[in-house]
Amino acid sequence: MAKLLPGLLLSNFSKLSLNSLQNAPKFTACANSILSRAEKYSTQHTPYEIVNDDQDYGLPNDTIEKVNHQIAEKQQGRLFAVVQVCGKQHKITQRDVLIVEGYWPPECGEKILLNKVLVLGAAEFSLIGRPLVQQGLVNVEATVIEKTLSHTKTHFRKKRRKQYMRTKFFKIPQTFLRINSIKVSPDVNNPPEVQGLDNVIF
């Protein structure tokens, strides 16, 4: 693995943004315009950028230190996360209940770890994965509390003037998940040397 600058490491694994109003970085490039912020957050595509390896693109280290300090001192408050379960993304926080639709093997009472975390957020900071937040940094635990079937859904097809009419009824299996805890370790922007081998069996 090539040696990377700390700023580049950050951009490779997770992007960090401070979004409390006091700590928000100022964009001095176009500060003289009233529309600067609107332009900054517009939906227009990002222009191509030539990345200079020598330049440090990351946030100042004290920002990361502040976040790590907040997590270590447990001052971050309630956390939320965006996780992907069975192909769908859910925004969750502790004690939420969410329903996973379709056939899904986990049984009632089983505790599972949701480890596809796309975003982790607190009141004052967000960790944004690209696409996933570093494995092992965030720990989302959930319990399966119920497995039922949905209400009867009707599938009705008809072709006019063709004597064709089909009605089908079906129910979808549903799994209720209770989110037990969302935990972060105060180790932001410190990825291990080798990644992606957690689930690999040699």
Place this chain on the structure above:
Amino acid sequence: MSNSHLFLKPAFITTPGQNGVGRYVCQLQRVVLKFCMSHGSSRGVREFIETRLLEFVKESPEVAVYLKPRRHKSPIIKAEYLNGETQWVNARQFTDDEVLKWLNLLKSQSSNRSGVRLRKLMHTDFPSIQGPWTPYLFRDPQLNLARFPSEELSRPLHGTKTATQQLFEIFEKQKAAQNANSS
């Protein structure tokens, strides 16, 4: 398109007693298998009782299973939940596999979920942590002081540059280059 589901009772997710916050509690209290000893429609239920019932009971010690033979009636499975609700399933002509499947479904449910349409597939007590979005989010507070009509705020947000503007820019660049060369 059929709209029959619109007449179902709409509801949000309910979970009994914060189930799963501490530990998980099975919500099925007891199950009564009612069947006939002689009729053909109860054959699957009888087979289930003979071969698989003990296994099911061992797997689920929190559920009380009762057997109630009765003459010349179709078999049913009656379930009673911890919240007092009852639900019954007509088990006529079921095979033993089907009986086991329905029993497992009743065991994993917390109440009778049929006849209710869920309006949302999630429930949260904390809808927003970083604050809800408002139109003023990430906007410059200077906007509050803007005087209208304002030329800057009236122009399109992401308009392309006009030919005149482009010419002006080229002219400015050339001027800058000349200045740099001369100095």
